[in-house]
Amino acid sequence: MKVTCLQENLAKGLSIVGRAVSPRSTLPVLANVLIATDNGRLKLSATNLEIVITCWLGAKVEEEGALTVPARTLTDLVNNLPPEQINLTLDQKSQTLHLDCMRTESNIKGIDADEFPLVPEPSQENRIKMSTPVLKEMINQVAFAAAADDTRPTLTGIKAYFEGDTVTMAATDGFRLSVRQSPLLGTMDNSLNVIIPARALNEVARVANDEMEFVYISMPEKRNQIVFDMESVVVITQLIDGNFPDYSAVLPKRHATRTVLNTSEFMKACKRADIFAREASHTARVRIEPGDEITPGFTTITANSVETGDNVAQLDANVIGDPVEIAFNVKYMIDVLNVINSPQVALETTTPMEPGVLKPVGAGEFTHVIMPMHFGR
């Protein structure tokens, strides 16, 4: 192998695949990154057996070849090289990668590329086309609601349902639920129903950038995997087996009170409340009062802590329906308000024991459900 590429391209490529490296695996090759020539470009690939990230970068290829080298060593080295051309040469016999940049020369000992797990090629057929920015927004709105601990493995995943020309993604940790629907670019013949690890989708959202207009989604046959092909970057992940809870059954069908609030004001009030609520299981009480002809409706958010003190914030609100007082984990509120982009947000409530629903005003594709906190046992 004999390749020339730019330091900044190589550094960027290594940061993209770096998250799939598993430095503490019993398989030493998984701590390595695969470097290979591929149709006139340089291919980098890393995997922890659950997820594979591959990216391609522009390079001048003079001689084909492939090798794996420790990701940590190569990344640290490249990040500290000057922003110039790097010449990469592989000494096949000693399995050593030689790097030459300005007046710095390095040799990194590697492991044979044949030991790197075989990575399936993205299929060109039966693939679903989506706008990359839309997928990225979807993931950001849904993935945070997935369970962080794997007591119930299916809840660490995102349920994705592709049918016709839409995709629906949902995630829940049992206390809150995020559901988002988006259009596909094109129509599918068959529907597809899978659970994708939230961790993997977060990686997809992380590596997706503005230069990648479209993402092609496909499933290699009989591999229980899903591929996100953004052309210069491909993420492949294992799917989660199991039954996702029937979330449609818990989506409230009606509400007694609809409260419209300014999103950023609501967010700031929640953040202030959490300064006090964090010592009290993040509990904050939300009191909603409808207005009349003269006085507008309002919402107060109250948090108190035995140790720290308390905080009450009042916000103007457009309230339709009955007054209600309901307690929430205010961290859950902050999480969802973080991903609502519309200037106004609607909070739909029924009773203090029933779920609250948050929706961006003016965009019907996103629904978030939060179960309240209940006082007294």
Add this chain to the structure above:
Amino acid sequence: MFWKRAILHVDMDAFFVNIHLLDHPEDRGLPIAVGGNPNGRGVVASASYEARQFGVRSAMPSSQALRLCPTIKFVGHNWPRIGECSRQVMDLLAAYGPLEKMSVDEAYVDISEAADPEGVAFKIRAQIKRETGLPASVGLTPNKLVSKVASDFDKPEGCTIIRPGEERLFLAPLSVRAIHGIGPRTAEQLALLNIYKCGELADIDLSQLRLKFGKNAELLQERARGIDHRPVNDDPGQAKSISQEWTFNDDIEDENYLFDMMEKMAGQVSESLKKRNLVAHTVVVKYRWVDFSTFTRQRTVEVGIDSAAEILATAQAVFQANWNGEKLRLIGVGVSNLERPLGRQLTLFNS
């Protein structure tokens, strides 16, 4: 006599044995041990005074007890009766002042408010005997540390009273090991300084003690002088962790059986949590292998849990992630990172 603080330590005498004798008067006068089967791996939980004369002590392996006293009679725990008697005693004590339960058969009562604490001490001991038929020893002193020593001073059916100002004098001739918190390790270190008795520890120059014990030196000497300001804590919610464990008669590798045991323990842990109105953020699983090596693995969950099902699910997930099918001689399930929730997080799915 004016008592600024009057702390009573009540310690039931051979509690498990005496409950057994209450229900089986025919066993009176015999060497009895309550505890595990001597053919298995049980330990003596409580021994009658007759058995103690042979050297049988609680926490001793049952097999050893049998060697020391071949005529010893082993009887099982009657947990429902033990619970009932314990409750009866504790309810009775609670009427006298703030109560801190240390175990089923031991508690502190703060009787500082009583006009005549010394009279109350005798009264309580007699009342326990009259109402439950069970003997108890009590220690009345100005603090918990000395009361604990005092209740043990004249067993069984003792009532030892150490008046304010006499604490140091009372402890002086006793071994340092009499002080709660001084274990074999600390005693060993003290022996290097030629300190064996509380009096010697109380009198030694603090700077000398500091060389060996650093910032703990002061506390150590205070204890030997009978100084202790800890309040009687009547809030059971202060528990930092709650756990259950089980030693098997035979080493176990049957996953289903282990899960059954974990289910039972998760249920008990859940009950204790609910009783204290607490939720746990961390679930701990304890393993002991055949070679006695022991370790714990834990997992932390964001939303506090208290139900048996949630504790069990988390414990099983931890267990499966850290068990390679090897035989176990002990398994334990516990919770820590406890919190008294303001509200209770409701769940979306009822499963």
